[in-house]
Amino acid sequence: MDYNKFFGDALGRLHDERRYRVFADLERIAGRFPHAIWHSPKGERNVVMWCSNDYLGMGQHPKVVGAMVETATRTGTGAGGTRNIAGNNHSLIQLEQELADLHGKEAALVFTSGYVSNQTGISTLAKLIPNCLILSDALNHNSMIEGIRQSGTEYIVFRHNDVAHLEELLRANPGRPTLIICESLYSMDGDVAPLAKICDLAERYGAMTYV
Ligand SMILES: Cc1ncc(COP(=O)(O)O)c(C=O)c1O
Incomplete structure (x- = not known):
């Protein structure tokens, strides 16, 4: 089998059917929610971005950013692996407890998406x-x-x-x-x-x- 041709044809079909997805290259600007910089193929452009799950821009709140910086400074970045490999990440355990409490449940489990x-x-x-x-x-x-x-x-x-x-x-x-x-x-x-x-x-x- 000519794998390159096979996958090339598959990509070609996606383009023909206009189903080939191109995701915008966006850089949010902390403190200016919902404004962002779009690194478009024609250069940088300022845009307003509503298509996010961060509805209230809380990801840019100084307290949230501060807590993240403080935690990363203390514990480093990255999980070091899945729970199977690297165990539970203490910050995630705390987040799960917080989420369970928010929803009035016994426990919560955080997934990647x-x-x-x-x-x-x-x-x-x-x-x-x-x-x-x-x-x-x-x-x-x-x-x-x-x-x-x-x-x-x-x-x-x-x-x-x-x-x-x-x-x-x-x-x-x-x-x-x-x-x-x-x-x-x-x-x-x-x-x-x-x-x-x-x-x-x-x-x-x-x-x-x-x-
Ligand atoms: C009901 C529902 N489930 C799952 C998802 C997927 O979520 P994520 O984008 O975090 O993978 C969405 C996203 O819009 C959704 O609306």
């Missing part, structure tokens, strides 16, 4: 539950779909935010361990899940929820 947390969380849970059935909202994020696929568990997709359809599926599978998977605020369309109703159904039919 939202994508990985969904993929790993869902596949791990579903694999553990014997004879598990997954009921998944039609507009769930790709990371959740990949988690479901990776679990190898049987799944049925219910119509987006349609609690009547969800109940129909729950009723059709009585007594079976079931995991209902949905979002709260849907990231692509911005609409909100009827979470209270979904949780009521989960309780009534003995299902577990993953939000």
Whole structure:
């Protein structure tokens, strides 16, 4: 096989289908949120950047920056490896305790990204539950779909935010361990899940929820 040609053709197809992704080269300016410098192919440009999860610019808050500098000075940078190799990083343990407290939960686990947390969380849970059935909202994020696929568990997709359809599926599978998977605020369309109703159904039919 001519591997170079194979991968070259694959890249060519991405370009032809206009699916080749180019990510903007951005440099945020601390203290001037949401302004940033875009290192564009035509040179530097000042831009306003709203497409970030750091909605309030807290990553630039002097106290946050100060705490990071102080910690890095004290403990050095980098984790030194995964938890398997280098053990738990004390700062992350503290962050997890803080997050658990914020959400009123017993514990929290920090992942490297939202994508990985969904993929790993869902596949791990579903694999553990014997004879598990997954009921998944039609507009769930790709990371959740990949988690479901990776679990190898049987799944049925219910119509987006349609609690009547969800109940129909729950009723059709009585007594079976079931995991209902949905979002709260849907990231692509911005609409909100009827979470209270979904949780009521989960309780009534003995299902577990993953939000
Ligand atoms: C519901 C949902 N899950 C997962 C992700 C992926 O998160 P991350 O970008 O941190 O990987 C997103 C990102 O928009 C999301 O909206």
